[in-house]
Amino acid sequence: MRADAARRREALILAARDVLAERGHDAPLDAIAERAGVGIATLYRNFPTRDDLAHAVARRTLTEAGAAAEHALAAMASDPERAWTEFVGTAVRLRLGALIPALIVESYRELPGDVLEVREDTKARVTELVHTAQRAGLVRDDVQPIEVIMAIARLTRPHVQFVDEVVPALVPRMIAIYLAGLRPDGRPLPH
Amino acid sequence: MRADAARRREALILAARDVLAERGHDAPLDAIAERAGVGIATLYRNFPTRDDLAHAVARRTLTEAGAAAEHALAAMASDPERAWTEFVGTAVRLRLGALIPALIVESYRELPGDVLEVREDTKARVTELVHTAQRAGLVRDDVQPIEVIMAIARLTRPHVQFVDEVVPALVPRMIAIYLAGLRPDGRPLPH
DNA sequence: TTGAAGTGGAGGATCGCTCTCCGTTTATGT
DNA sequence: ACATAAACGGAGAGCGATCCTCCACTTCAA
Numbered sequence A, B: 001m002r003a004d005a006a007r008r009r010e011a012l013i014l015a016a017r018d019v020l021a022e023r024g025h026d027a028p029l030d031a032i033a034e035r036a037g038v039g040i041a042t043l044y045r046n047f048p049t050r051d052d053l054a055h056a057v058a059r060r061t062l063t064e065a066g067a068a069a070e071h072a073l074a075a076m077a078s079d080p081e082r083a084w085t086e087f088v089g090t091a092v093r094l095r096l097g098a099l100i101p102a103l104i105v106e107s108y109r110e111l112p113g114d115v116l117e118v119r120e121d122t123k124a125r126v127t128e129l130v131h132t133a134q135r136a137g138l139v140r141d142d143v144q145p146i147e148v149i150m151a152i153a154r155l156t157r158p159h160v161q162f163v164d165e166v167v168p169a170l171v172p173r174m175i176a177i178y179l180a181g182l183r184p185d186g187r188p189l190p191h
Numbered sequence C: 001t002t003g004a005a006g007t008g009g010a011g012g013a014t015c016g017c018t019c020t021c022c023g024t025t026t027a028t029g030t
Numbered sequence D: 001a002c003a004t005a006a007a008c009g010g011a012g013a014g015c016g017a018t019c020c021t022c023c024a025c026t027t028c029a030a
Helices: A003-023 A029-036 A040-046 A050-076 A080-093 A096-106 A104-110 A113-134 A146-158 A170-182 B001-022 B029-038 B040-046 B050-075 B079-095 B098-102 B106-110 B111-134 B147-155 B170-182
Strands: none
Touching: A003 A029, A003 A040, A003 A050, A003 A096, A003 A104, A029 A050, A040 A113, A050 A080, A050 A096, A050 A113, A050 B147, A080 A096, A080 A113, A080 A170, A096 A146, A096 B029, A096 B147, A146 A170, A146 B147, A146 B170, A170 B147, A170 B170, B001 B029, B001 B040, B001 B050, B001 B098, B029 B040, B029 B050, B050 B079, B050 B111, B079 B098, B079 B106, B079 B170, B098 B106, B098 B147, B111 B147
16 A cells, blocks of 8 residues: 555544544535545545444544553552543543444444454453442442443533633533542432 | 414424434424424424524523523522422423523524523523522532533433433433532542 | 556535425314 | 314425545656
8 A cells, every 4th residue: 555545544534533523423524535635535445435434433443542441551550540530531532432322323233343343342441440440439339331431422522612612621621520420439429 | 373273383392392402403394393293384384494493492491491490599498409400400301401502602693582581581590590509519619500501411412312221311320420520529620 | 767556526416305385174153 | 063264284396415436637656
């Protein structure tokens, strides 16, 4: 593969990650090509179907998230608080939440084998990380990992862009408040 | 106005509230008519433009939310905790969060006068309610009312319906955790 | 320098949503 | 009951947005 072609393919994956996260899984493909600074034909040549592109994004994001979880898991021993919040920050930055629909959706059996594989791997690592955070007293015992991921997904999904201009740094604060609510040293959850 | 016509108009408003909240402000109008159990022509007869319908939904929801805030404000004196959480529950049920984009959007100057009016009225009541909750020690002092509403909006916006089947009652738990995080007796927010 | 690899974007095909038109149905007053 | 104005439903033409191909042109790499 030619070096410039590889560069364009890479740009497409990154552009797709952002655009799909911002405008939904059915965002126009032209918008992705444009964001990547590439012609629409190049997109189609690299990813004949929308799913091919989505799978590439999933592969990439899951791999990176898995690595981040692995890294956090190791750092948990020395500074749990920091490791935990940094992992959450990374998950936000990777737009991990945007993948949830694609990964849980009923048709997930149709995911290619390698995506399924990295999905399970990442899931296992994140689950272990959450359990470790629970043992470290950072997360209440009665929550499940999927809950945490879903909450992050909902809180970070782009919504009304300009609101962030009105109230700066809204999303980080929401996340921080949610994380505070996760702590077992707060009051118990109402029933 | 004929009684059956009034009933259909009412059904349209309620259907629109749900469909617009679930599928976004640009949901197909056919879907709304169908949900209301009514022909598409009936929708157009009652609401010639999409905005007419959206405004009717906004009027309705804001009025009800305002009444709920008023009610909570009164109940705050005897049982603040209960009044506060019940108000939040009502806001969720009314899908108040779904209105945020429509109400904050730059073009909000174009809202009809009466919607603008009820919007300001409701805003004032909710703001007062949040301040009261802060005085009652239920909400940390360093958050603004808009933050709370935005968080509710994000946490409750329909996302991946079937996830609720996988992990039942996900949304109420997210809300509860977020509310727990709002309490000042938790740890302080990281910067 | 050469040709194989790769590119961009115009534009026809397609799809889903909008909105009207009009023959049929229904509520209401007598 | 009946008459009639009021209201209804849904087919389908119109339309705008997105998809996806085709091919003349550009770029990389040996």
